[in-house]
Amino acid sequence: MEADLTLLVNGQQHTLRLDPETPLLYVLRNNLGLNGPKFGCGLQQCGACMVLLNDIAWPSCQLPVRQTTGGVAITTLEGLTRPDGTLHPVQAAFVQEQAAQCGFCLNGMVMSAVSLLKQYPQPSEEAIRNGLFRVLCRCSVHTRAIRAVQRAAAG
Amino acid sequence: MLPDTSRRDFLKTTGCLTIGFVLLGAGELLADAPQKGELPGSLQDNPRINAWLEILPNGRARVLTGKIEIGQGIRTAVAQVAAEELNLPVEAVEVTIAETGRTPDERYTAGSASIEQSAMAIRHAAAAARQKLLALAAPVLGQKVSQLRLEPGAVVAPNGRRVSVDQLLGGRQLTDEVRQPAPLKPKSQYQHVGRSVPRQDIEHMVRAEPYYVQDLRFPGMVHARVLRPHSYEATLLQFDTKALQQAIPGVLKTVIDGSFVGILAEQEYQALRAQDYGRLHAQWSAGRALPVDKPLPELLRSLPGTVKDVARKGDFLKAPAAGVLTHQASYFKPYLMHGSIGPSCAVALFEPGTQALHVWTHSQGVYPLRESLAKLLNLHSDNVHVKGVPGSGCYGHNGADDVAADAALLARAVPGRHVRLQWSRDDEHAWEPYGSAMLFDLQARVEAKTGRITHWQHELWSDTHSTRPAGSPEKLLAAQYMAQPQLPKTEDDFSGGIHRNAEPYYQFPALQVRAHAVQGPLRVSALRGLGAFGNIFALESFMEELAVQARQDPYEFRLRHLTDERAKAVIRRVREMVKGEKPAANEGLGLAFARYKNTAAYCAVVAKVSVDPGTGFVRVPRIWAAIDAGEVINPDGLKNQTEGGLTQAASWTLNEEVLFNAQGITTRQWEQYPIFRFDEAPLVEVAVLDRPTEPPLGAGEAAQGPTAAALANAVFHACGKRVRHLPIRPEKLLG
Numbered sequence: 039m040e041a042d043l044t045l046l047v048n049g050q051q052h053t054l055r056l057d058p059e060t061p062l063l064y065v066l067r068n069n070l071g072l073n074g075p076k077f078g079c080g081l082q083q084c085g086a087c088m089v090l091l092n093d094i095a096w097p098s099c100q101l102p103v104r105q106t107t108g109g110v111a112i113t114t115l116e117g118l119t120r121p122d123g124t125l126h127p128v129q130a131a132f133v134q135e136q137a138a139q140c141g142f143c144l145n146g147m148v149m150s151a152v153s154l155l156k157q158y159p160q161p162s163e164e165a166i167r168n169g170l171f172r173v174l175c176r177c178s179v180h181t182r183a184i185r186a187v188q189r190a191a192a193g
Numbered sequence: 194m195l196p197d198t199s200r201r202d203f204l205k206t207t208g209c210l211t212i213g214f215v216l217l218g219a220g221e222l223l224a225d226a227p228q229k230g231e232l233p234g235s236l237q238d239n240p241r242i243n244a245w246l247e248i249l250p251n252g253r254a255r256v257l258t259g260k261i262e263i264g265q266g267i268r269t270a271v272a273q274v275a276a277e278e279l280n281l282p283v284e285a286v287e288v289t290i291a292e293t294g295r296t297p298d299e300r301y302t303a304g305s306a307s308i309e310q311s312a313m314a315i316r317h318a319a320a321a322a323r324q325k326l327l328a329l330a331a332p333v334l335g336q337k338v339s340q341l342r343l344e345p346g347a348v349v350a351p352n353g354r355r356v357s358v359d360q361l362l363g364g365r366q367l368t369d370e371v372r373q374p375a376p377l378k379p380k381s382q383y384q385h386v387g388r389s390v391p392r393q394d395i396e397h398m399v400r401a402e403p404y405y406v407q408d409l410r411f412p413g414m415v416h417a418r419v420l421r422p423h424s425y426e427a428t429l430l431q432f433d434t435k436a437l438q439q440a441i442p443g444v445l446k447t448v449i450d451g452s453f454v455g456i457l458a459e460q461e462y463q464a465l466r467a468q469d470y471g472r473l474h475a476q477w478s479a480g481r482a483l484p485v486d487k488p489l490p491e492l493l494r495s496l497p498g499t500v501k502d503v504a505r506k507g508d509f510l511k512a513p514a515a516g517v518l519t520h521q522a523s524y525f526k527p528y529l530m531h532g533s534i535g536p537s538c539a540v541a542l543f544e545p546g547t548q549a550l551h552v553w554t555h556s557q558g559v560y561p562l563r564e565s566l567a568k569l570l571n572l573h574s575d576n577v578h579v580k581g582v583p584g585s586g587c588y589g590h591n592g593a594d595d596v597a598a599d600a601a602l603l604a605r606a607v608p609g610r611h612v613r614l615q616w617s618r619d620d621e622h623a624w625e626p627y628g629s630a631m632l633f634d635l636q637a638r639v640e641a642k643t644g645r646i647t648h649w650q651h652e653l654w655s656d657t658h659s660t661r662p663a664g665s666p667e668k669l670l671a672a673q674y675m676a677q678p679q680l681p682k683t684e685d686d687f688s689g690g691i692h693r694n695a696e697p698y699y700q701f702p703a704l705q706v707r708a709h710a711v712q713g714p715l716r717v718s719a720l721r722g723l724g725a726f727g728n729i730f731a732l733e734s735f736m737e738e739l740a741v742q743a744r745q746d747p748y749e750f751r752l753r754h755l756t757d758e759r760a761k762a763v764i765r766r767v768r769e770m771v772k773g774e775k776p777a778a779n780e781g782l783g784l785a786f787a788r789y790k791n792t793a794a795y796c797a798v799v800a801k802v803s804v805d806p807g808t809g810f811v812r813v814p815r816i817w818a819a820i821d822a823g824e825v826i827n828p829d830g831l832k833n834q835t836e837g838g839l840t841q842a843a844s845w846t847l848n849e850e851v852l853f854n855a856q857g858i859t860t861r862q863w864e865q866y867p868i869f870r871f872d873e874a875p876l877v878e879v880a881v882l883d884r885p886t887e888p889p890l891g892a893g894e895a896a897q898g899p900t901a902a903a904l905a906n907a908v909f910h911a912c913g914k915r916v917r918h919l920p921i922r923p924e925k926l927l928g
Contacts, residue, residue, distance in 0.1 A: 039442065060462045073408045074401035079584075082467075083863040086534055087411050117399040129399045136391055136829055139837055140586030141263030141398035142535045148399065162219035167505065170871040176534050177264050177586045178840035179575040179833065185537050 044109050047072075048117030058104035064086045065103045066114055074115025074145050078174070085146035085173035089114050095153035097172070114144045118152060128152050131190035132183070137175035146173035151187045160191055213637045235259065236314035239297035240370040242325070245318035246275060247366055250359050252927030253285045253348025256315055259299025259555060260307045261581040262394070265893055266830040269392045272387040273826055274312045278319035278378055280343050283385050284393075291559045291581035301661060302450065303589070303719060305793055305891025308826060315890070320375035322367050329361045337635045359604025360624040366649040380885050387885065389829030397757055406555050406582040407538045414540070415445060416461040417603045418468035419614065419671075420454035422623055424480030424672075424857040425716065428452045432475040441467045448606045451676030452477075455603040457612065464652035468617065482855045483714045490525040490918065493654040494633040498711035503692045507703025509648060513638050517647070518742055521636040522735055526727035526901075527920040528715055528851035529628040530860070532868055535585025535638040536621035537592030541604035542611045550604065551575045554597040557661075562594055564664035565600050569672055569679075588841070592616055592625045594662050598669040603861055622866060623858045624670060627851050628720025629691070631655040633731035637739055639702075645746045646754060648703040651696075651732065656713040658723035690723030694898060698731055698788045699754035715851065715858075722897040725789060726842070729898025730919065737906040738915065746793035747784045747906070759821050759884070760788055763797040766819035766880055771799045774815075776910070780803050783907030785899040794822040794895040795882075798839065800875075804912040809923030811908060813843055813875040814898065821882040822892035828881050831892055836877045838896030844869035846901040847921050 044053045047070060054069050061080075066072045066089070079084030080099045087099040090113035091106065106112055113146035125133065128151045138144050148172055152163055154169030161169060166187045175183070239245070239259075247255040253895050257276045272286040279286075299311055327341045330348035333356045334341065342349050349355045380387075394836055397404055422429070432454060434447040443463030448455045456471065458464035484492055513519055540553040550572055556562045579597075587593060597756040600614040616624075631653060638648040660681065662668045667679035692708040720726075740750040748768050755761050764786050776782055781804070786797040802817040816839045825831050848867050852859045858879040860866040901919065909915050914926050 057462060064460075064465075071410065073402065073403050073405075075613060076405075076407065076535055078536070079863060081242045081618060081862055081864075083618075084534055115399070119400055125396075126400065132399050133391070133396050136395055136833060138264075138392075138395045138398060139266075139833060140534075140535075140583070141395060142405065142585035144395075144398050145401065145609075167871040174534055174868060174870065176532050176588070176841065176868065178837040178844070178869070178874065179479075180840055180869070180871055181836055181877045182833070183871075184876070 040188060043103060045103070045107060045112060046109055046145060047112045048114060054112045056103060058101045062089065062101045062103050062106050062112070064100040066098065072114050072116055076142060076145055084172070085150065086143055087175065088146040088149040090149055090153060093156050095150045115148060118148070126152065127193065128155065128187070128190045132187040135186040137179050137181055137182035137186040143173055143175040147175065147183050151190065154187070155191055161187070195476065195811070199423060215726045220246070232317055232371065233310050233313040234301050235310040236317055236371060237608060239314070240372060241368050242301045242318050242322050243366040243368050244297045244369060245315050246320065246322050247786050248358055248362055249578060252281065253287070254279055254281060256286055256288045257296040258311045259297040259317065259560070260302040261313045261555065261559070262583045263305060263557065263912065264586040265301060265834060266392050266646070266827065267311065268394060269390055270308060270830060271315050273390050274316045275319045277383060277386045278316060278323055279321070279823060283390050285345060293559050293563045293577070293579045295519060298474050298560040300561060301338065303557055305789065305893040305895070308889045309891050312826060315378065316441060316450055317371055317375055321369065321371045323369050324375055325369055326358060326361060327367035329358050333361070352443060355808040361793070367908045386826055387828070388828055389882065395634055403760060404583060405535070406540065406553055407535060407615070409540050409553055409613065411540070413609040414613055415457050415459060415607060416464040417457045417612050417614040418464045418617070419599050419620065420468060420471040420475055420621060422452065422455065422477040422480060427477040427480030429454060429678060430476040430478055432471065436474070437470055440687045441470055446606055447651060449506040450602070451678065452674040453602065454600060457603060457636070476480055480857070483853045483857065485855050488634050489527065489630055490523070493630060493711060495714065496654070496711035497712070498709045500656070501687050501692070501708045501710070503706040503708050504696045505705050507648065507701060509650070509705060512794050516641050518639045518641050519637070520639070520739060520742055521634065522738060522917055524633040524731035524734060526631045526730060528630045528717070529845050529849050529921060530586045530622065530719055530851055530866055531591040531625055531628070531720055532611070532866070533585040533587050533591050533621065535711065536616040537596035537616055538584060538615045539600040539611070540611055540613045541597070543604040543608045545608035547576070548572065549578065551578045551580070552597050552601055553580050553582050554593060555582060556597055557587065557590065558704045561664045562597060562661055565594070565662035565666050565669055566598060567665035569598055569669060570601060570605065573923070579610050588625055589628070589720040590659070590661050592621050595624070595670040619861050622861045624716070626660055626716045626718030628726070629658050631724065631727035633727065635731055638737065639739050639743045641743060644750060644753065645700050646699070646739065646745050649697060649701040650705045652707045652709070653692065653695055653728065654709040654711055655691040655724060655727070655895050656711060657719050658717070658719055659689040660718040673758055689883055690719070693723050693728060693790060694725040694732070694787055695728040696791060698757070698760060698791050699751070700756055715853065721841070722789070722821040722894040725787070725894065726897045726901060728844070729785070729787045730901035731789065734897060734905045734917065735903030737902070737909070751784070751786055760786065760795050762882060763795045763819040763821050766882060767797040767799050767817055770817045770819065770878065774801060776801070779806055779911055781907040781909065781911030783905065783910060785902035785906060787895070787899050789891065789895040794820055794890045794892040796820045796835070796895040796899050798896060798899040798903040800843070800900065800902060800907045802907040802911050804908060804926055806912065809926035811921060811923065811926070813847070813873070814903065816840070816843060816875045816877045816903070818877070818896055819880045821884060823884050823887040823890040825881060825883045828883065831881055832879045834893045835879045835896050837879045838894065839900050840869065840874050842897040842900035843904060844873070846904045846919055850920050859917055894899045
């Protein structure tokens with residue numbers, strides 16, 4: 039069942055012995071000790087588990103880890119922060135706008151926004167809403183999150 | 194396991210602090226103080242300074258709050274309050290949240306009471322600590338207390354001589370009891386309170402530092418899942434655990450106690466697979482059939498229950514005179530979900546030698562949970578240690594306590610190993626205790642000539658809004674399914690918030706409010722605002738209906754019936770905020786107002802909607818609110834809470850309804866229970882009316898009720914349809 043798989047996570051290669059069907063989320067959290075992606079539904083409905091796969095935001099809760107080998111660049115929330123500790127502009131914007139309450143969905147919002155801005159550096163409000171569509175936020179900081187993405191886009 | 198208190202038992206002999214303050218010219222200091230009067234209840238229960246505050250070396254301090262961080266920013270608010278009284282920078286104050294044996298017992302983090310209770314207790318404890326430090330320094334510096342000043346890490350005399358706090362305390366703590374209000378720092382000298390100090394924890398979150406109970410990892414930790422039946426009260430008929438063990442590698446143990454089933458595995462994915470296997474293969478009885486033969490509002494009205502007259506004055510017997518308009522209407526609010534984005538989670542460890550149980554939980558009440566767990570597991574409560582760790586936002590009593598009980602039961606099966614139990618989305622959606630469904634009948638009379646309401650009747654039917662464990666075991670889900678089940682007693686619970694805000698804040702000559710406590714079909718408990726959400730939805734929808742019928746301006750109509758100037762002020766303020774708004778065709782603005790609990794924060798809301806005449810689809814581009822929560826500790830924190838409340842309540846109002854058939858709950862994932870996504874969420878704007886000299890008022894739940902009515906009223910003004918049964922779904926606006 040188990041196999042040796044090589045993953046490229048936040049710029050580092052990791053070779054792990056695992057069940058290749060394990061969803062990526064559990065590998066990131068439990069094998070690599072990362073906290074960014076969260077378990078929310080396991081159904082790809084809430085976006086709490088969002089990661090970047092080659093810069094595209096994608097939920098990791100149902101994605102078998104075997105599909106993310108072969109040099110796919112996996113980025114988690116941790117990987118956005120620069121080695122010197124400086125925050126990515128999107129991370130910084132969410133802090134500046136205080137766009138969180140419990141913060142559980144923050145990962146999904148930040149990762150989705152990074153992916154969005156990569157493709158559309160100057161998104162309209164509607165484009166921001168579409169870009170964050172997959173992420174559910176129950177504390178409902180939507181207005182702040184939209185402002186944060188606008189702030190990040192404005193540089 | 195309990196912290197060593199002897200180290201902190203210092204200076205006890207000096208007794209109460211209060212006498213000295215009279216000599217300090219306290220009267221003068223108090224003139225500009227933020228509030229006067231009684232000590233907060235939390236402080237009366239835990240009067241020692243070091244229950245709330247520890248002085249750390251090098252000009253730092255630690256605040257201990259019995260409340261848990263649930264996204265309301267309590268850490269930052271209490272740090273601001275303590276820093277203010279101790280003349281420290283906010284960064285110099287660290288905060289320890291709810292933990293048995295460590296922080297004060299403040300029961301539940303609920304009812305918008307964290308600021309009113311915990312922050313105010315900490316304010317008084319910190320003020321008392323400052324006075325005590327000055328008193329200790331006075332003989333050392335050869336000065337009068339009144340001449341001394343507390344600076345970070347030192348007490349300083351006018352001549353520049355100073356003595357360090359470390360030297361004064363020698364590593365010990367202040368154990369004096371605060372029995373009377375200490376002289377508080379004058380408001381005019383405030384550096385931190387009333388400022389929007391950013392929450393430091395948001396940066397930790399955005400850096401993905403370990404923060405949540407879900408992030409706890411211990412050496413040798415095992416992963417667990419529970420197996421729940423499809424329906425309430427179903428019993429386990431058969432589950433072949435050997436077959437499970439053969440089918441799924443890594444399964445350590447299956448614990449079956451009656452119909453409580455838990456599975457432990459080495460790896461989380463193995464536990465997940467085992468749960469999937471169990472869902473397919475375990476056999477259960479049918480369980481309790483849920484009533485589906487009549488619509489839920491009719492069902493509520495037909496249930497046996499007990500009646501309570503909540504308010505009664507004036508004469509209803511005399512028939513209405515000529516020229517008096519009469520109106521009646523019924524409203525309904527369905528079961529709603531807390532809908533935490535992260536399903537409930539807990540970690541538990543049972544120590545084999547000491548028989549001590551440790552539980553890490555996002556419960557809103559660590560002390561009550563400790564009592565409940567002790568009784569459930571037959572342990573002495575001194576042997577149960579419950580530590581609060583933030584989880585996903587809960588908005589009330591969700592599965593947090595239940596998952597902690599599940600984890601505790603499973604930890605007993607693998608002593609010495611930490612057990613991490615993560616509920617699934619289905620567990621949370623189908624088994625959390627929902628916000629109760631409610632039904633309302635309203636009647637009123639209005640004098641057409643004066644536009645004044647003379648008679649008002651509000652009758653409601655509701656299940657309780659609070660079934661927190663509160664120290665007993667039977668309200669924990671697992672307890673109800675064990676071989677020797679403990680079942681909650683049937684009780685007609687009027688203390689559970691069913692008539693919260695049923696009594697109008699308006700002044701009417703004749704008033705009758707009556708509540709029927711009934712037992713509905715679903716598991717229920719506290720959801721943000723309890724009964725206030727439904728009661729205010731009904732009350733403020735009805736006010737608008739009366740205003741329309743009597744051809745009155747909605748703002749003036751409400752203002753005319755209010756006597757409290759602060760209530761009037763929030764209504765006037767929100768009117769000002771929307772002055773420039775001119776609704777186009779198919780658009781409408783709707784107003785609503787309430788003072789939460791009739792004693793907490795004042796909140797007036799205006800919603801703007803557009804209704805598609807072809808599809809009935811309601812869009813909510815904007816919501817505005819004006820809020821008065823008395824003295825504001827952190828304006829941005831208050832705004833954030835209120836903004837979230839507006840948007841969340843808009844989602845409740847337009848989208849949400851827990852559904853069931855005879856076999857059980859049918860809304861078991863987000864696609865079946867759709868909450869607002871980013872394309873639906875309004876832009877929200879909140880104005881804060883700061884009242885620095887008034888006591889702070891609970892605010893976290895103030896926006897919920899007014900938002901629902903403001904939306905229903907806006908929909909009416911947009912399309913002429915009055916929706917009285919929530920949610921306001923498109924099909925109700927067609928035809």
